[in-house]
Amino acid sequence: LYLFAKKSIALKNQLLLNTRQLTPLNFYDEKSRFEKSKRYNPIFIYEHLDFTHFEEKIKCLEDELYILKLPPEVKSYLFDYLTDLAIIEKTIQSIGTEEFPYYAKKMYRTTLENISQVLTNTEKLEINHDENKAQVYKKVLNDKYNISEIPIILDDYNDHTIRVGLNRVVIGSQVRRFGQNVKRLIVHEIETHALQYYNTHNAHNPLLKLSKHAESLLFGEGIAVYNEYITKTLTKEAFDTYYYRLKAVQMLSLPFREIYDYLWEYLKPRKAFLITARVKRGMFNTADPGGFPKDASYLLGFEKIRNYIQHGSNLNFLYIGKVPYLTSLLLCNNLLEKESIILPHF
DSSP: OOHHHHHHHHHHHHHHHHHHHHSOTHHHHHHHHHHTOOOOOBBBOOOOOOOTOOOOOHHHHHHHHHHSSHHHHHHHHHHHHHHHHHHHHHHTTEEETTHHHHHHHHHOOOOOOHHHHHHHHHHOOOBBBBOOOOOHHHHIIIIIIISSHHHOOEEEESSTOEOSSOEEEEETSSSSSSSHHHHHIIIIIIIIHHHHHHHHTTTTTTGGGGGHHHHHHHHHHHHHHHHHHHHHHHHHHHHHHHHHHHHHHHHTSSOOOHHHHHHHSSOOOHHHHHHHHHTTTTTTTTSOOOOOOGGHHHHHHHHHHHHHHHHHHHHHHHHHSOOHHHHHHHHHHTTTTTOOOOOOOO
């Protein structure tokens, strides 16, 4: 079973749907054209990556899984995981084509009805209105949690995003790094994402890493935003970013220009453009319906975490592996030992 899990993880690590694949090669050129016109919708071009040979590898893993003798609920979950890998492969293959919106929506299974409900619920939140360098994040890892092996890297190309993995934390050079925003990002990126990656890796159990893409994002970003909220580091500006990202996902049937024009009424032009570009990435002609609904994960996940906690569920599960259902499934079937984990000090 561990061997099967390691093969699955190795395959998923090659199927990462990340910033590289989804960043248009002509992003800044199209941004310039967009800003010079009141009617233009960007036409994005992407690097083509060939993943067709992964279909055969996924089929081989399915054949292995049929042979394994496992509890029915474990086997069912693992088949769902392989189906998720197949959808990721199709999504990556379709970047920049007319099929992309179909596979992206299938991967995230985001429902417009749920978005409307979450937007209504989160409008009532009380948010902190308060509003240095990257070394401060490394200092928290080293001094507060005694983790020294994760380097902090500044990125000048994708300068407005942050990515956290087991091997590094990458911070866009234009991300605000002062005042309250530093405290917020420490909670979100270091004391949530980095600790999750660290705990999962230190468990030395590959089954913990078999979380499905959309669920992993939903719970991972959800607990990160929830932690910002309970520590009162969530600023009004950060909340507005999450809120209008969700609004933009809700409006994915509209052209790039119409989404931007709506956001421009509430946000600064640069922020409105970046949010619109995020939800329309993966598209060739951004005037067409559809896009990349990942950014719904922040507030949809936040609402899911609040419901999860209100029902008395185990919050620690979210720091062992990203998806509590998977952690619970493994524990119930004696496939996971109870090990010590590092929790956020708050």
